[in-house]
Amino acid sequence: MADYVLAGGTVLTANGPIEADVHIANQVIEAIGPGDPPVANGAGERIDCTGLTIGPGLVDLHTHLREPGQEWKEDIESGSRAAVAGGFTAILAMPNTNPPIDSGHLARYVSDRSAQVGLCDVIPTGCITESMAGEGLAHLDELTAAGVRVFTDDGVTVADAGLLRRAMEYLVERDGLIAQHAEDPGLAGGGHMHEGAVSSWLGMAGLAAEAETTIVARDLTLVRMTGCRYHVAHASTAGTVALIEAAKQEGLPVTAEVAPHHLFFSDEAVRSMDPVYKMYPPLRTQGDVETLREGLETGVIDAVATDHAPHAAHEKDVPFEEAPRGVIGLETALGVVRTATGLDAGAIFDRMSVRPAEIAGLDRHGNWPAPGVAANLAVFDMDAQWTPDGFQSKSTNSPFIGLQLRGPPQYPFFEGKLVWRDGKVEQ
């Protein structure tokens, strides 16, 4: 007997969208009935999905949950709620917490908290360097043993190429993935926004696009040298897209993600000097925005990742140059991608679920709905208009408040259970 029947929606399968009912039981998809499958009386809850799209639950490769250490901004519980409210069933927690996740027990802490909250899978990532200090390697064996597959010093670049080379050599045997926050510290020059015509006129120190491409280009030579899997976090420039495209043609094991806000806004938004538009990498030019959209559409960029970066209102409500970097994104991610790009529903779920799950090595997520597959699903109303206002996140530093987006999230299913309905945790 089914626990839920999702009736009358469009199901995104590996072979394309079909009109069908989805039967969920015992944490898996029991059946997908094209046409009019029999639904026994009393067979669990029937959820009307007429006009809605059912796909694999979204997977975010890049989330800052601030726990442990900065729980006034976010914690694993509030971050999990924000995730499921945005249609995510798995999120990778960045390790730049306090303390940074550089050893096994800290990674287990994140997994344990995730299990306690139980709304979605919060998957720990680990530091590349000890204490994220950029000087010695983190406890990579311990982290691997604790289930960590993605390694990053996100927030800062591993600037020492020799150290990064050793991390790559170490991780290639363990199927680890290096995710690089690419920002050359010298070229970044203490910049607060994209270096270009707008920063020049506003008199704000700029962060050159080349700060990103310089590091990506350097790292690609190390990938060639070591064979380690390499992932560009929050690619923001046209130059990076070109580098990734060439590396993929060469056959290097390279992937890249883009953040929703980099598909939506350009540095023109910073003219308001409102710190809600301050994030690193910074908002780039309209040309970069268009190249990133195109790269996502053609698949040169594999995935969308939110770079969800909560900051309390009092921290963000300061002059632009003094504001911390980052915006929240879990609850608006799909809507922004739907609004900003020409991707169809299938492609969006590919870039926001299937590909990220592959990159992070997640078996139970990112699978196109099919009988027997783990029931981690998300239901969206892909064509409806909506306007974000309130958030589940503890923070509200979103540049999308009040903007009209498409594709509001509806029902997330985590391990066969509807976890979120009508703005509340489903009991």
Place this chain on the structure above:
Amino acid sequence: MDASDIRRALHRIAHEITEQTEGADGVVLVGIHTRGVPLANRLRDAIGSFEEAWVPVGTLDIGLYRDDLADRPVTNLAKTSLPVDINDRTVVLVDDVLYTGRTVRAALDALADFGRPAAVRLAVLVDRGHRQLPIRPDYVGKNLPTAAGERVSVHLEDTDAQEGVWIHQRGEDE
């Protein structure tokens, strides 16, 4: 009043000033912007026509001394210029219409910032009454009893196309 009434009135005032100041010795005429300025110039010319005296004329913009700035838009300020030291002289303030007295009050404040005259007198073309301050003119071209709802406008060839004094109902076109 028409143009010749105005001319006669100014001549009479010029004579009164000359009599009371023993040949306009030590007198400075100070016109209050806007129409006080041409009136002051005409008084100087009138005095000069029958007296061996060329009385200096200054101008005063009282925009910065008004007590009702918050109700009035910022307009470009006109020139304030006093060609001679006013200390120990007799200043004759010249304006077109005396009404509430607030303009004169502001002009007195302004003058005080330039020095300490021996005396300050007030010459107006028209006194229409309705004073709100204890101020009275020394030289009046014409007393013109009006109702508060009426408006008095003085036109002079120097600043306007025609010349004369009119009384309007408020809101009526001039």
Place this chain on the structure above:
Amino acid sequence: MSFLGIEGHDRADLEVILDLADEFTEVLNRPIPRVPALQGKTVAHVFYESSTRTRLSFERAAKALSADVMNFAPGGSSVSKGESLKDTVLTLKAMGPDLMVVRHGSAGAPTRVAAWTGLPVVNAGDGAHQHPTQAMLDSLTIRRRFGKLDNLRIGIVGDIRHSRVARSNVAAFTTLGADVVLVAPRTLLPVDSREWPVTLSESLDEVIGDLDVVYLLRIQAERGGASVFPSLPEYVSRFGLTNRRFAAMNPEAVVMHPGPMNRGIEIADSVADDERALVLDQVANGVAARMAVLFWLLGGERSG
């Protein structure tokens, strides 16, 4: 309404301010250089960067208009106990000022203050962004010397990239009809000049004879300059207004500098003291220009 930058103000606005400033110059020459125009108004000076000369100039301007003045500087105040800018200005607002004059090291801070308090705000310099009253006093100085700015050729020389004075002056001078050329080594020119209505030059010698105004910016000698040009002597030899270059100037041309000057670096000692160096006129005009801005914002109600 606030005065946060030159941008957003058209030529008519700037000319109203300059015309008012001309009248206030007359006021400042009276035996009692004070008018009651802003009697009963209170101006709060909120200076997060120490700048004695700018604060004194604003204070003199406010007092000449009979406004009351509140001075706030973060040293020794609650700011050193960690109070945020927002809380600080809301606290000051509760004391009832009618306008805030804000100087801050961060670009855009005065804009935030205006949004938080709802008060009129005058930007007295924010980061490398804008310093609009400096631009008005400089425009006033040039207009009083030449009658107008139209078709004048003004060269701004020095660290333009990091200068709020340059940004405001470029906007004001060009809005008022002048042609502006920026002269500096590449590392001090705007990193991307597409939005700057100017021409660029990397040689002072090439342009010096064509200029009506040579506007020198202060070289941050205390920062050593090492990261932006190789050495001070090298800077002086290429961009300093030396006696030789001063002699090459058009005989009618003038020299300006926002102060404080580094004699012997951007300006030769004897040039600084020449009657064609208008540095002290700029300072004097600063009071009148700031009076004009204060009166423009507070002296009456205007729609919009």
